[in-house]
Amino acid sequence: MPELPEVETVRAQLSSKIRGKKIKSAQKFHPRTMNPRTEHNLDAVIGAQIIEVRRRGKYMWFELNRPFALVAHLGMSGQFYVQPVKDPRQKHLRGLFELKTATSSPISLRFLDQRTFGWLSVEQLHDGIPTSALHIAPDQFDSRFNAQAVIENYRRRRIQIKTALLNQEIMSGVGNIYADEALWKAKIKPTKLTNKLSEKELQKILAATKAVMSAALKAGGTSFDTQYRNVNGESGYFERRLRVYGRDGLACVRCRTKIKKIAFANRHSHFCPKCQR
Ligand SMILES: [Zn+2]
Incomplete structure (x- = not known):
């Protein structure tokens, strides 16, 4: 099961690869891809720009130029890949986002999850924290940690x-x-x-x-x-x-x-x- 160091490694890599890019399309491929507590449909993120990738504990979210964020939890086996749009779709592909950039050809952000305990959701931010992560305390690397x-x-x-x-x-x-x-x-x-x-x-x-x-x-x-x-x-x-x-x-x-x-x-x-x- 991914713990903080693994989620933080993924977050930092995603940030360097997709920060600033615009979401051109969003698709889901499994009935459990979206957390039932999502506050918006996945479609709501289409057209939004990814400002930053953030994390609290094991909750990760894509901050958008919107009042809501695309939230992701890796669960037991969730993974993110950034790869060419044309690459074949993997067997455990649960979510697929086409991202466009001003200068280079589009790339895809892929959410894979074999055991389907991971999820995506679209949630409002409250003081910068999405609804589902509000009960999570800061971790030891957070400036708000006491x-x-x-x-x-x-x-x-x-x-x-x-x-x-x-x-x-x-x-x-x-x-x-x-x-x-x-x-x-x-x-x-x-x-x-x-x-x-x-x-x-x-x-x-x-x-x-x-x-x-x-x-x-x-x-x-x-x-x-x-x-x-x-x-x-x-x-x-x-x-x-x-x-x-x-x-x-x-x-x-x-x-x-x-x-x-x-x-x-x-x-x-x-x-x-x-x-x-
Ligand atoms: Zn010993």
Whole structure:
């Protein structure tokens, strides 16, 4: 599942490739392409100019010269490609936009999604944020992020630290993989309750989530499965640097104890039973 570093990698690449271009046509090819909560039909974006590509947590949107934006969520397997209009249509093509430029020949923006948990929508902006992303808190790379408020929020609760890190309404951007990596780095057990953590420990955890995601961003994201490809069809390289995620049964690189995998929600947590307390 794409997490913040992957979505940010896609956003930055899309921005450099399509910013300033005008949407000439918009088509959808699957009944689930559009989120049922869309506020306008997809046709509303035709004729609009793409001002910028923005993101909050894992929500991405194309800011237009309109009061509404084209919003996209990659879900489990969503991908965007920018390629020549004449290229054959891919099997999992869900959305197709023809973009025109003043100087070069038209190009196509394509939304592909094999597992169809991703979606598009056209939504009003409220202070620059689309309706569906209003409940999402800023991430650690956002100028509006307030670390102290997040720490205080965690300390008021009595939930597992991993559950807290994944709650996108307190702090966004941290998903399953980077939560495991950050908690390993901070030497904190994923099941530890937030009210039992000191302010210092929480500061250490937030420093770890930011460090892990920054490293992944630099590597162009993690291609934890074959679904994730950036806009150029390349996979990220960060998986080579994962220290704990997916390493169950292997030796912890810090203390050589076997990494453990336990059930967490409908997924798993990976941790070192010796150095994470
Ligand atoms: Zn260890």
